[in-house]
Every structure is written in C-alpha cells, then in structure tokens.
Amino acid sequence: MNPEKCEYIVRPSRLQGKVKVSGAKNSALRLLAASLLTDEKIELTNYPANLLDAQIHVGMLEALGKKCVVEDEKITIYEEKAPLKILNWNKRSIRNTLLILGALVSRIGEAKVPLPGGCNLGERKFDLHEMLLRNMGAKVWIEDNMLCAKAENGLKGADIFLPIRSTGATENSMICGSLAEGITRVWNPHIQPEILDLARFLNEMGAKIEIFGQEHIKITGVKKLFGTRHSVIADNIEAVTWLIASVITGGDIEIIDFPFKDVEVTLIHLRQSGAKYYLGDNSLIVRGGTPYPVEISTGPYPEIKSDVQPLFAVYGACAKGSSKIVDLRFPGRYCYTSELAKMGLQYNINGNILEIIGGNPLNGAQVRALDLRAGIALALAGLVAKGETRILDAWQIERGYDNFVEKLISLGGNIRYG
Incomplete structure (x- = not known):
C-alpha cells in the first residue's frame, strides 16, 4: 500500500x-521502546503487527541494530550488538521517539533521535520529557532537527513532579528510572491501562516499580534488565x-x-x-x-x-x-x-x-x-x-x-x- x-x-x-x-497500539509502541533497555530476547504476543505506527517503530529498532521477527500476532526482538546512539531516520516519525530517547540514554548514556511526530493535536510539546531527563542528570538539546540527550555519569534517581497528568512523561520516567542509580519518584502520574501494562512489562524484565495510585510511582533502579515474554493488553x-x-x-x-x-x-x-x-x-x-x-x-x-x-x-x-x-x-x-x-x-x-x-x-x-x-x-x-x-x-x-x-x-x- x-x-x-x-x-x-x-x-x-x-x-x-x-x-x-x-492488542493496544498505545501499549505495544511503549513496549517496543522499552525493549531497548535489555540485550536479551523480548517476545510480545497479542501484538498488532499490521499497525503502520508499529511497523514504523520496528523499522526504528532495526535501524538501531535490533533484529525483529514478526509472525502473525507475535514479535520477537533480538540483539546481536549494543544499539547505536543515533537514530538515523528519514521516513515518517512518530511521537514514540521520545521514549526511544529515554531508553537509549538510560542504557548507554546518550542518544539522538528525530523530533517526535504523531497526530497533530495542537500543544503537544516535549518539555516534560526534557525536564525529567535534566532532573535525572542528563543534558538535553536540539541539533539539526534531532532531539539529543547525554548523561555522562549515567542517569540518577530523582523526584519528578508532573504539573499535569502526562501519559508520555509518566512512561518515560518509568523507562529512565528502571536503570537509573537510586530511587525515582514520579508525582502526579497518569495511571491508565497502558501505563500499568508498561509497568508490568518492566517488572517482568526485572525492574522494581511500585504504583501508589494516582499519587506517585516509585522506581528503584537496577543494574540490568532481562528478557521476557509478555502479552499486549x-x-x-x-x-x-x-x-x-x-x-x-x-x-x-x-x-x-x-x-x-x-x-x-x-x-x-x-x-x-x-x-x-x-x-x-x-x-x-x-x-x-x-x-x-x-x-x-x-x-x-x-x-x-x-x-x-x-x-x-x-x-x-x-x-x-x-x-x-x-x-x-x-x-x-x-x-x-x-x-x-x-x-x-x-x-x-x-x-x-x-x-x-x-x-x-x-x-x-x-x-x-x-x-x-x-x-x-x-x-x-x-x-x-x-x-x-x-x-x-x-x-x-x-x-x-x-x-x-x-x-x-x-x-x-x-x-x-x-
């Protein structure tokens, strides 16, 4: 087509x-981004393989060095070498590049990704994503239509205060906090089914995420995350x-x-x-x-x-x-x-x-x-x-x-x- x-x-x-x-688009895309947090095999079942945005995301993972095998309603993601730091992508972008940025900085310390795409819904800035990365010790800047971040000494746990219940910022906080040193707390998070699915997925990988209702999320950083098999909601x-x-x-x-x-x-x-x-x-x-x-x-x-x-x-x-x-x-x-x-x-x-x-x-x-x-x-x-x-x-x-x-x-x- x-x-x-x-x-x-x-x-x-x-x-x-x-x-x-x-399987849910708004869950599957987040899980794909989070797969960058480990070098081990990830399997997603009930996976919506024919979504155009999912296909774009798989292409991005492959551009970073991952190997993806899609079969009916399942995707298996392998890694043969560490992912690249720069996502070179000249096709249509998606908003999920913000989570790719967070995952790469969390795991390898730095990354450059295309500015986010997705639906044009007016004011959908990424200032909260910049804020949480900076709070966790990263430098963030824009260069040649790329959003860039670097944490020379790795990400550090921090308190993230969200002025609004942002879905994307809540997700990125969990992704960044999972491998960060120390404890990250996200205050005023947006707790919804896709967020809970991401938290379950990360915990299955070995993360330590606790959700205290709509008040806050506590993420205790770990040294390494592992492979898992997970069914998309x-x-x-x-x-x-x-x-x-x-x-x-x-x-x-x-x-x-x-x-x-x-x-x-x-x-x-x-x-x-x-x-x-x-x-x-x-x-x-x-x-x-x-x-x-x-x-x-x-x-x-x-x-x-x-x-x-x-x-x-x-x-x-x-x-x-x-x-x-x-x-x-x-x-x-x-x-x-x-x-x-x-x-x-x-x-x-x-x-x-x-x-x-x-x-x-x-x-x-x-x-x-x-x-x-x-x-x-x-x-x-x-x-x-x-x-x-x-x-x-x-x-x-x-x-x-x-x-x-x-x-x-x-x-x-x-x-x-x-």
Whole structure:
C-alpha cells in the first residue's frame, strides 16, 4: 500500500457477526521502546503487527541494530550488538521517539533521535520529557532537527513532579528510572491501562516499580534488565469503536476480548445514551439500541479518553437533539468536524464546547482523514451516510487500527480501498 494514495470507499452498512479486539497500539509502541533497555530476547504476543505506527517503530529498532521477527500476532526482538546512539531516520516519525530517547540514554548514556511526530493535536510539546531527563542528570538539546540527550555519569534517581497528568512523561520516567542509580519518584502520574501494562512489562524484565495510585510511582533502579515474554493488553479504543459502530448501524455484533474494566465510564455513558449491550465472559454483545444525545467531557483515566470523543461526535450526529462534548485533555481538538460537515454534520463550537445538532441525515462525500481519530470518525459516519463516502489519507486510520478493513468487511461493512 502506498500511504499517500490510500483511500477508503465506504457505503451504508449494518454490522453483524463477531470481531476480536487487537492488542493496544498505545501499549505495544511503549513496549517496543522499552525493549531497548535489555540485550536479551523480548517476545510480545497479542501484538498488532499490521499497525503502520508499529511497523514504523520496528523499522526504528532495526535501524538501531535490533533484529525483529514478526509472525502473525507475535514479535520477537533480538540483539546481536549494543544499539547505536543515533537514530538515523528519514521516513515518517512518530511521537514514540521520545521514549526511544529515554531508553537509549538510560542504557548507554546518550542518544539522538528525530523530533517526535504523531497526530497533530495542537500543544503537544516535549518539555516534560526534557525536564525529567535534566532532573535525572542528563543534558538535553536540539541539533539539526534531532532531539539529543547525554548523561555522562549515567542517569540518577530523582523526584519528578508532573504539573499535569502526562501519559508520555509518566512512561518515560518509568523507562529512565528502571536503570537509573537510586530511587525515582514520579508525582502526579497518569495511571491508565497502558501505563500499568508498561509497568508490568518492566517488572517482568526485572525492574522494581511500585504504583501508589494516582499519587506517585516509585522506581528503584537496577543494574540490568532481562528478557521476557509478555502479552499486549487489548485496545480499549478499538473496542469502543466497534461498540459505537454497532449501535449507530443498528447492528448485532459480539466483541471478543473486550476490556471491560478499562472503559467503565465510557460504557456507562453509552448505556445512558441508548446503547444496548450485554456482558459475556470475555466479550461484549451489542444488540440494537437507539442513539440518544450525549454530554461528555474527556479527562485523565478513568474518565473518557480524548481519543474517543470524535466517535461520540458521530454518535451524537445519529441522535435526535443536541449533544455536547468538552475535551479537557486537548482543548479544541475538533478539527474533524469540518470534514464531517462536508457530509452534512451540523455543529457549533463555543470556546472549548463542541455542540452537535443531531438527527440530520448524513450524505456521502469526499473527505480527508486529518489524523488517526478523525479518520475513524469519518469511517463510522460513512457507514450511516446516504451514498458513497470517499476518505482520502485513510492510511491515518491504519496507524492505529489493526486489520481494520478486513475486520469491517467480516462484519458486513461495505468498505474497499479506492
């Protein structure tokens, strides 16, 4: 697939059948970065091998000297020699280069990586990553579009005070602290499922990480980390995507490996807003339902994730009445509405409040996926719009959804590549 020419063509569909949730993008990428902390073999199962961002990350590991073998839903990472200090990479970057930087500095004392990429969500700076590296004794600077760091005497344990609950800074603190000398404490961390998965993974490698709720994380540095075999947690955003897709299309689907505990607040909001679902042993059965208007705000876990709010916008568009969305994580993250408007969405933005005027028919149109979550919102809208929806830059969706087209077709979705 040529990403620059990747298009989806979507037509109205009613979803039926079974679908399995893949391993979480936001966990798998962190685990890949953390694999740089050891020279021993790492195996990840339930691994979302077809994610474009995962493939980019594997390419980066290989550019640093790692050997990666991908088989179905498993990746095995080997090392034959110490990783390089400089990540020379002239392809699309991802935000995870910040964690690669932390892992390399933690293990070999210095590194240079490309400036981070990822979704353009406005103010997503990396000042907290610079701060934590400096607090732990590293020098940090930018040189020729590369983010550079060096700790001549190795990283030292420190108290890291996060002014906001930053996911990335919490992750990097754990990665850097695992091999640092002494004790690192992270205050006001962002504790969420992917953070807990990373902590479990690092502890399986021999790290000493203790989590004290949302108050702080204690990391006692060790001399060496070891190889391990670890199963990636299920992707809670993908799970919610299939749930919402089923409700708005009047579908009847069973979502296998549904991560109930990770999306409890989201499930409550959807049930109160007309979704009908039933809990199985490890699956969620979504059967019927009628979308009602929603009023949600995003926030740190366990609140609704910012990545999910574009899906709620489509849900609100299918409901008769006014829905309101407030994104407290990334204020103003509503750029996707201009693309949905091409399909007939009526909306107002007042400050950081997005109002969706629902109940109006959506019509197929040519639209563009401005980022990953904007793209999936357009795909869901295409399932309920009259006529054909053509989504340009659909590669954005494949950055974060494993085998999306194949899964949607298996559920009866009318979708194909353009």
